[in-house]
Structure formats: structure tokens, C-alpha cells
Amino acid sequence: MxxxxxxxxxxxxxxxxxxxxxxxxxxxxxxxxxxxxxxxxxxxxxxxxxxxxxxxxxxxxxxxxxxxxxxxxxxxxxxxxxxxxxxxGLTQDWPVVIVGIGNLGAALANYGGFASRGFRVAALIDADPAMAGKPVAGIPVQHTDELESIITDNGVSIGVIATPAGAAQQVCDRLVAAGVTSILNFAPTVLTVPDGVDVRKVDLSIELQILAFHEQRKAGEEATAEPVAAPAAVPRKQSATDQGPDGDVPAVMPA
The missing domain is CATH 1.10.10.10 (Winged helix-like DNA-binding domain superfamily/Winged helix DNA-binding domain)
Incomplete structure (x- = not known):
């Protein structure tokens, strides 16, 4: 393959x-x-x-x-x-590394859709020494010190960054220097990469903010569309001319 x-x-x-x-x-x-x-x-x-x-x-x-x-x-x-x-390119085998095995990185590692779509998680990498060797989704986590050798040994060209924002650019630079040419970025920050490197950004907070905008607009449109109740009729004072055909004063007079 x-x-x-x-x-x-x-x-x-x-x-x-x-x-x-x-x-x-x-x-x-x-x-x-x-x-x-x-x-x-x-x-x-x-x-x-x-x-x-x-x-x-x-x-x-x-x-x-x-x-x-x-x-x-x-x-x-x-x-x-x-x-x-x-x-x-899904008829090929694309080895992928995931860097940052916190809650999000672990969830990505456990996602079952990678293999069926032509992607193989080749390695999980984290900077925390306490994580080294711990299995996540059946794959032992490796320390970031091994990042370059992992990429070379596995022929990786796609990297997934799921680190905190402050560490993302440094991780990105190391991935690119090691030969990664496509990056999927989950960190809430904009990455700077050289020409020839493709970056796709996934920011869940931005997507939620866009949904909040649409919800607010819909609420405003609904408020505008609500019919305004007509003001209640104010009865005027009755006079001698406001009499019925038989001379009595009607019980209800038009406004």
C-alpha cells in the first residue's frame, strides 16, 4: 500500500x-x-x-x-x-500523527472514521512525560522528543495539532521541519507556515459564535414580526345628541 x-x-x-x-x-x-x-x-x-x-x-x-x-x-x-x-487520495494509506493528547486529542485518537476513510493514526505524541507509554485507543503515547524520528520512520505527511494555543506554533514548526506538508489545526490560534504547507483550521468556539449570531438574528426577526396590538378604544363623553332612535342613550358608543 x-x-x-x-x-x-x-x-x-x-x-x-x-x-x-x-x-x-x-x-x-x-x-x-x-x-x-x-x-x-x-x-x-x-x-x-x-x-x-x-x-x-x-x-x-x-x-x-x-x-x-x-x-x-x-x-x-x-x-x-x-x-x-x-x-x-483516499485509495492510499495516509499515516497521521496527533500531537497533544488531552481530552480533544484522545477523542480524535478514538474516532473510528479515520481508518475507513484512508487514514491511519501512526502515532500519538504529547509533551507530558507522565503520558509516555500510556495507551490511548490502543496506541501508546510517545513523547515530543521523538517527534522528528516518528515522522521520518512512518513517512508522515499529515499532522494533527490538538495542543493548547501557546504550544501550537512551536509544534507546527517542528512538524514542518520534519517533513509534514499538511496540518489539521484544532488549537485556537492562527499558524504561520511556509509556502507548500497546507493548513486546515477547526475552531469549535468560532463555529459556536457563528451559530449564536444566527440565533440572535432569528430572535430579532421573530420580535419584529410579532403583531402590535391595536390601542384600546377610548370612550368619549356622551352628549344629548348621542341618542338612539327612541331617545335613549346607547349603552356602548363608538369611539
């Missing part, structure tokens, strides 16, 4: 836009669910709805892959799973 250090995905050389690359995992997730239900074909409309995009955008994205579907039949699910997996 090929490793991540010797093979890289072909998306850039084929000129696939970054926005399309970002949507490919969404399509793959939807297609995998269809495959698990033994669905043989899917229309662009059905797949777009499952992936949360519009069908015109999906067809444009698939045109970059050279996949156009069959009119009246749709797309072959198994073939698309293979095609997208190949474009994303």
Missing part, C-alpha cells in the same frame, strides 16, 4: 477548483450512505439534496472529474465512490 509521503492527490494538477475540492467529501459521504443501502444509481437532484448543494453546482463539480452521468439513469453510485475517493 502506498504511503502519503510518496504519492499525492491529483486534484491540483487537474485544475479542480478549491471550492469543488471542499465539496467532494460531502458528495462522498452522501454516496457512501447510498452504497451502504445498496442503491445502484442516483440522480443529480437526489444526490445534491443529500449533500446540501444545488444540482447545477453538483453537475459542474462532477464535470471536473469527467463524470457526467447518464440521462434518465443518473450516476453510478459505486463508480462515483471510487472516482471521488481516488481524486481525494
Amino acid at each position: 502506498a504511503t502519503g509521503r510518496t504519492h499525492r492527490p491529483a486534484t491540483r494538477s487537474r485544475g479542480i477548483p478549491e471550492a469543488t475540492v471542499a465539496r467532494l467529501p460531502l458528495y462522498l459521504r452522501a454516496l457512501t450512505a447510498l452504497s451502504e443501502r445498496s442503491v445502484p444509481t442516483v440522480s443529480s437532484e437526489e444526490l445534491a439534496a443529500a449533500a446540501g448543494v444545488n444540482s447545477a453546482k453538483l453537475r459542474k463539480d462532477f464535470s471536473y472529474l469527467g463524470s457526467y452521468g447518464t440521462r434518465g439513469v443518473g450516476y453510478d453510485v459505486e463508480y462515483l465512490v471510487y472516482q471521488i475517493s481516488r481524486e481525494l
Whole structure:
């Protein structure tokens, strides 16, 4: 099985836009669910709805892959799973190191989706000497002193940083110097990397803040949409002219 250090995905050389690359995992997730239900074909409309995009955008994205579907039949699910997996480089074995084995790092280590998606956790690394040798998800934690040799020995090109913010840049620098060219950053800080190194940032607090913004806006819209009650009628004083047809004063007078 090929490793991540010797093979890289072909998306850039084929000129696939970054926005399309970002949507490919969404399509793959939807297609995998269809495959698990033994669905043989899917229309662009059905797949777009499952992936949360519009069908015109999906067809444009698939045109970059050279996949156009069959009119009246749709797309072959198994073939698309293979095609997208190949474009994303998931038909290879990508060894990954996770640095920072606190609560988040341990949760990532225990995540079962890595192996089924082409990623192998090659090592868990932490700066705490007390963690060294302790198994997490069946993998013994190694000290950061061994970081460079671990990357070299395992041919690692993808690193995951789950350290506190203050340690993240130093860890990043060491990963890059050791040969890592792609980093998934969970630390709440912005990393500086040289050209040729890709960084994807996952900040849960930012995502929650964005959701809070939308909740606040929805609450404001609901408050604006609430109907305003009409003011109560104020009765005016009755006069001699305010009499009914028989000369009596009506019990209720219009305002």
C-alpha cells in the first residue's frame, strides 16, 4: 500500500477548483450512505439534496472529474465512490500523527472514521512525560522528543495539532521541519507556515459564535414580526345628541 509521503492527490494538477475540492467529501459521504443501502444509481437532484448543494453546482463539480452521468439513469453510485475517493487520495494509506493528547486529542485518537476513510493514526505524541507509554485507543503515547524520528520512520505527511494555543506554533514548526506538508489545526490560534504547507483550521468556539449570531438574528426577526396590538378604544363623553332612535342613550358608543 502506498504511503502519503510518496504519492499525492491529483486534484491540483487537474485544475479542480478549491471550492469543488471542499465539496467532494460531502458528495462522498452522501454516496457512501447510498452504497451502504445498496442503491445502484442516483440522480443529480437526489444526490445534491443529500449533500446540501444545488444540482447545477453538483453537475459542474462532477464535470471536473469527467463524470457526467447518464440521462434518465443518473450516476453510478459505486463508480462515483471510487472516482471521488481516488481524486481525494483516499485509495492510499495516509499515516497521521496527533500531537497533544488531552481530552480533544484522545477523542480524535478514538474516532473510528479515520481508518475507513484512508487514514491511519501512526502515532500519538504529547509533551507530558507522565503520558509516555500510556495507551490511548490502543496506541501508546510517545513523547515530543521523538517527534522528528516518528515522522521520518512512518513517512508522515499529515499532522494533527490538538495542543493548547501557546504550544501550537512551536509544534507546527517542528512538524514542518520534519517533513509534514499538511496540518489539521484544532488549537485556537492562527499558524504561520511556509509556502507548500497546507493548513486546515477547526475552531469549535468560532463555529459556536457563528451559530449564536444566527440565533440572535432569528430572535430579532421573530420580535419584529410579532403583531402590535391595536390601542384600546377610548370612550368619549356622551352628549344629548348621542341618542338612539327612541331617545335613549346607547349603552356602548363608538369611539
